[in-house]
Amino acid sequence: MNGVIIAGGGPAGSATALTLARAGIEVTIVERAAFPRRKVCGEYLNSGAVAALDALGLGEDVRRLAQPLRGIRLVPPQAPALELPFPRAALALARADLDALLLDAARAAGATVVHGRVEDISFERGGASGVVIRNEAGDRQSLAARTIVGADGSGSLVAKKLGLTRPTRGTRRFAVGGHYSGFGDLGGYVEMYVGAGAYFAINPLDAGRANVMVVVPDRALAQWSSDVDEGLRGKAADLGRGHRSFAETARIGPRVSVGPLAHRVHAPIAPGALLVGDAAGFLNPFTGQGVFLALSGAAHASAAIVRAFERSDEEETAFAAYADWRTADFHARKQLSQLVSLMIDVPPLAQRAVSRLRRLPDLGATLIDALAGARSPQAVFNPLVLGRLLV
Numbered sequence: 001m002n003g004v005i006i007a008g009g010g011p012a013g014s015a016t017a018l019t020l021a022r023a024g025i026e027v028t029i030v031e032r033a034a035f036p037r038r039k040v041c042g043e044y045l046n047s048g049a050v051a052a053l054d055a056l057g058l059g060e061d062v063r064r065l066a067q068p069l070r071g072i073r074l075v076p077p078q079a080p081a082l083e084l085p086f087p088r089a090a091l092a093l094a095r096a097d098l099d100a101l102l103l104d105a106a107r108a109a110g111a112t113v114v115h116g117r118v119e120d121i122s123f124e125r126g127g128a129s130g131v132v133i134r135n136e137a138g139d140r141q142s143l144a145a146r147t148i149v150g151a152d153g154s155g156s157l158v159a160k161k162l163g164l165t166r167p168t169r170g171t172r173r174f175a176v177g178g179h180y181s182g183f184g185d186l187g188g189y190v191e192m193y194v195g196a197g198a199y200f201a202i203n204p205l206d207a208g209r210a211n212v213m214v215v216v217p218d219r220a221l222a223q224w225s226s227d228v229d230e231g232l233r234g235k236a237a238d239l240g241r242g243h244r245s246f247a248e249t250a251r252i253g254p255r256v257s258v259g260p261l262a263h264r265v266h267a268p269i270a271p272g273a274l275l276v277g278d279a280a281g282f283l284n285p286f287t288g289q290g291v292f293l294a295l296s297g298a299a300h301a302s303a304a305i306v307r308a309f310e311r312s313d314e315e316e317t318a319f320a321a322y323a324d325w326r327t328a329d330f331h332a333r334k335q336l337s338q339l340v341s342l343m344i345d346v347p348p349l350a351q352r353a354v355s356r357l358r359r360l361p362d363l364g365a366t367l368i369d370a371l372a373g374a375r376s377p378q379a380v381f382n383p384l385v386l387g388r389l390l391v
Helices: 011-022 047-055 060-065 095-108 155-161 219-223 228-240 288-308 311-345 348-360 361-372 381-389
Strands: 002-007 027-031 069-075 082-092 113-125 128-133 140-150 173-181 187-194 197-206 210-216 250-258 274-275
Touching: 002 011, 002 128, 011 095, 011 288, 027 095, 047 060, 047 082, 047 288, 047 361, 047 381, 060 095, 082 197, 082 348, 082 361, 095 113, 113 155, 140 155, 140 173, 140 288, 155 274, 173 219, 173 228, 187 228, 187 311, 197 228, 197 288, 210 219, 210 228, 210 288, 219 228, 228 250, 274 288, 288 311, 311 348, 311 361, 348 361, 348 381, 361 381
Parallel strands: 002 027, 002 140, 027 113, 069 187, 140 274
Antiparallel strands: 069 082, 113 128, 128 140, 173 210, 173 250, 187 197, 197 210
């Protein structure tokens, strides 16, 4: 029997596996993709993610591969552009590099990596007791474990099999894009063009390559069905408002699509199992918290599992403590995301917020730090901060 089986080898799964393996716990990662894999979303590491990678002892390796970022250049509707410098170090790094680095570190620490797809969960004595996978040869195989970790992303099969998923609400959004050349020197700034529930984001990865994503409601994507590339170019030009477009650019590699960008769960735990990263709930990627949430969730989840393995009679308490932390943290971060979305989607609020942030740079630093995990999200909801920002 395995000690822990983790479904998914992305940042949440690999970071959890790395910490558990270093603690001497037998851990197996089940990952269906061959690494390095191409996954364009989340190629921005905010200061909280950088600090988490430093805590894992991987910061030096990450910095060798990454490019420093200076800040965000935001262009909301009916408001002038705004530059928000990062108050702490932030990096741009291709997910193929980040994911491979984390998985290799977990493997070097002693974790086993199995290539296959989790198709079901086994139960025994009222709790999760293993997984059923389909391996590379196409054969079904059962693996038993004391603890199951669902790190299989938005739309998590593990969450579904555990009965933890909830229906999503509101407009379904999809991200379409890839790596492109031809955007020129962005000056180390992530550019965000926003309007009508959609946005066009450009993240410079190096001198000749940028991560470019256009996020749109599903109804817009449906209208592109006959020519997705043409729809992508048109929407980017519309959002770019003459500042940016796909003119004179070229895609490097395949186009990628991600979505729907929504996933909700009743709870991040079940008997014998935990959810981490996007599998435990998905936030609007606009605010760039995804990798940070994956790594911070991995740290808390692995601490709960280590405690449970050290004292089996404390497993329920340890898992409940993780659930309490995750639920409270996610709720606060969701509120912060909704506030940011409101400020940029409503023109009068956008104009007011841009004016205040330009005149009061400490407000921008507070907002960026809260999104990055350097400060509590509640720092933004302080009446004094909200008053200075919006009133």
